Amino acid sequence: MHIVIMxxxxxxxxxxxxxxxxxxxxxxxxxxxxxxxxxxxxxGGRRVNGVGFxxxxxxxxGIEDAGAFAAVSSGDNSNIIAARVAREMFGIENVAxxxxxxxxxxxYQRLGxxxxxxxxxxxxxxxxRLLPSGAEPLWRDPSGGVQLAEVxxxxxxxxxxxxxxxxxxxxxxxxLTRLGEAILPTSQTVLQEGDLVHVMMRTxxxxxxxxxxxxxxxxxGH
Numbered sequence: 051m052h053i054v055i056m057x058x059x060x061x062x063x064x065x066x067x068x069x070x071x072x073x074x075x076x077x078x079x080x081x082x083x084x085x086x087x088x089x090x091x092x093x094g095g096r097r098v099n100g101v102g103f104x105x106x107x108x109x110x111x112g113i114e115d116a117g118a119f120a121a122v123s124s125g126d127n128s129n130i131i132a133a134r135v136a137r138e139m140f141g142i143e144n145v146a147x148x149x150x151x152x153x154x155x156x157x158y159q160r161l162g163x164x165x166x167x168x169x170x171x172x173x174x175x176x177x178x179r180l181l182p183s184g185a186e187p188l189w190r191d192p193s194g195g196v197q198l199a200e201v202x203x204x205x206x207x208x209x210x211x212x213x214x215x216x217x218x219x220x221x222x223x224x225x226l227t228r229l230g231e232a233i234l235p236t237s238q239t240v241l242q243e244g245d246l247v248h249v250m251m252r253t254x255x256x257x258x259x260x261x262x263x264x265x266x267x268x269x270x271g272h
Contacts, residue, residue, distance in 0.1 A: 054079065054111045056102030056132050057123030061148065063088035065120060070095055077111035080123075103132035105139060118144035126150055133163050188248065195253055198224060203247050206266025213237040219262045221249040 100107030
């Protein structure tokens with residue numbers, strides 16, 4: 051696949067080199083020609099100097115043959131404009147924009163443009179480690195009715211099956227993070243100390259789910 055990236059900061063450069071290692075062709079756009087130094091001499095893709103939401107610049111980067119577009123410059127406005135141009139003018143389906151303002155990120159997510167709210171994601175992940183309580187949404191569907199969230203399970207759940215947790219809360223456990231590795235649980239998977247539990251649930255049920263996760267299983271539950 052050919053992939054166009056707007057922004058050659060640390061994220062853009064890392065993304066470009068990673069994609070190229072995976073066998074994709076990559077073009078990187080940046081207004082500052084010195085930014086391309088981050089790519090290193092081994093980068094074989096295109097370096098396009100220009101404004102990332104300019105149609106001619108995008109054409110120079112091969113947008114018409116691209117399968118995906120990533121807007122990861124340091125400017126929210128530039129990123130979202132570029133993402134919309136790629137989606138609406140060139141018909142690119144796989145588009146993502148990095149947004150620093152979490153309020154904007156949610157708005158654009160609802161408009162159907164996947165966003166990565168960098169600061170919020172980092173802050174949320176730190177909070178999850180510092181204050182492991184409550185549910186932190188990781189994803190919401192466009193209607194806001196269903197969300198993927200990491201929910202803190204009390205020590206009372208350790209040694210109990212995931213199936214019991216699902217039955218008592220009505221959630222679906224999407225995956226666990228165990229010792230830094232993501233695992234897909236089965237009905238026989240038992241919760242271990244240190245597991246991070248990621249669940250799909252209705253947004254309206256958050257308080258009920260949090261309460262059950264905090265209290266532990268009903269007497270006799272296995």
